[in-house]
Amino acid sequence: xxxxxxxxxxxxxxxxxxxxxxxxSFFFLCTDAFYNITRFALALDRDLSITKEEQQxxxxxxxxxxxxxxxxxxLGETEFYGLPFKVDENTLIPRxxxxxxxxxxxxxxSKQSEESQPSILDIGTGxxxxxxxxxxxxxxxxxxxxxxxxxxxxxxxxxxxxNKVEVEFIEADILNICHSALDAESxxxxxxxxxxYVRNLEKAxxxxxxxxxxxxxxxxxxxxxxxxxxxxxxxxxxxKLKENGQLFFEINEYLGPETKILVETFGxxxxxxxxxxxxxxxxxxxxx
Ligand SMILES: C[S@@+](CC[C@H](N)C(=O)[O-])C[C@H]1O[C@@H](n2cnc3c(N)ncnc32)[C@H](O)[C@@H]1O
Numbered sequence: 349x350x351x352x353x354x355x356x357x358x359x360x361x362x363x364x365x366x367x368x369x370x371x372x373s374f375f376f377l378c379t380d381a382f383y384n385i386t387r388f389a390l391a392l393d394r395d396l397s398i399t400k401e402e403q404q405x406x407x408x409x410x411x412x413x414x415x416x417x418x419x420x421x422x423l424g425e426t427e428f429y430g431l432p433f434k435v436d437e438n439t440l441i442p443r444x445x446x447x448x449x450x451x452x453x454x455x456x457x458s459k460q461s462e463e464s465q466p467s468i469l470d471i472g473t474g475x476x477x478x479x480x481x482x483x484x485x486x487x488x489x490x491x492x493x494x495x496x497x498x499x500x501x502x503x504x505x506x507x508x509x510x511n512k513v514e515v516e517f518i519e520a521d522i523l524n525i526c527h528s529a530l531d532a533e534s535x536x537x538x539x540x541x542x543x544x545y546v547r548n549l550e551k552a553x554x555x556x557x558x559x560x561x562x563x564x565x566x567x568x569x570x571x572x573x574x575x576x577x578x579x580x581x582x583x584x585x586x587x588k589l590k591e592n593g594q595l596f597f598e599i600n601e602y603l604g605p606e607t608k609i610l611v612e613t614f615g616x617x618x619x620x621x622x623x624x625x626x627x628x629x630x631x632x633x634x635x636x
Pocket of ligand 1: 523566
């Protein structure tokens with residue numbers, strides 16, 4: 349079958365759902381992943397073809413896209429902060445705004461730290477995207493990553509191997525942290541978290557492909573207690589950050605001022621709300 353004909357089938361089937369441009373991008377992500385055929389290669393040779401035996405994966409992908417399954421789960425991989433990450437239904441798909449959080453931490457570290465081996469803890473690590481990008485980009489950092497989901501930790505461990513970094517993974521529940529989860533003496537220079545923060549009342553704003561495929565454990569909190577993770581993590585950070593250590597959060601864009609006040613009530617200084625590229629309240633940085 350000619351690859352250009354397959355491309356037409358993708359457009360006929362999917363343009364009404366996603367729009368032409370996004371379908372083109374999905375198509376070439378698939379041809380690259382399954383057949384090593386790039387957009388450029390097809391532009392050079394319009395007669396490229398695949399055999400009948402080779403067709404199944406791309407038709408399976410087409411069917412899954414028709415059912416609004418995210419392309420990252422179909423291919424089992426994505427990119428974050430320029431690095432490859434394996435993902436599946438147990439891990440949130442890393443978002444571009446979280447890359448901004450990683451960038452903020454790297455910038456802060458390069459400006460001020462003389463610490464030769466900063467220790468960093470990422471709480472709610474999911475695919476490991478934050479912890480692994482920091483381990484890759486902050487030389488000598490000792491990085492720890494926690495998640496309550498054993499399946500997410502398994503995937504994050506694969507990602508640490510894939511990216512050739514050392515991260516110590518801890519399976520633990522931050523809302524009910526037991527003392528054996530971490531050495532009593534362990535303290536950190538940086539604690540970072542992108543915890544669940546979407547309220548049930550915001551579900552109407554969430555696209556179907558997210559609602560129906562991504563882990564709800566990673567996304568949602570109750571409407572009447574939306575900051576429970578921020579409270580638990582800030583309280584934990586009071587005892588677990590070293591003097592002058594820093595706390596970084598990704599936050600719900602609608603709850604910036606409330607989250608800032610919460611962090612301040614635990615005695616943190618210089619608590620700043622930082623906007624993302626779209627001008628939305630997206631991160632908090634605070635000093636112990
Ligand atoms: C918003 S996701 C963030 C994932 C990843 N850090 C990222 O930025 O893409 C939140 C993560 O917190 C984890 N989580 C949920 N409840 C938790 C708990 N009680 N203790 C520890 N981790 C939890 C979820 O499994 C999920 O991986």
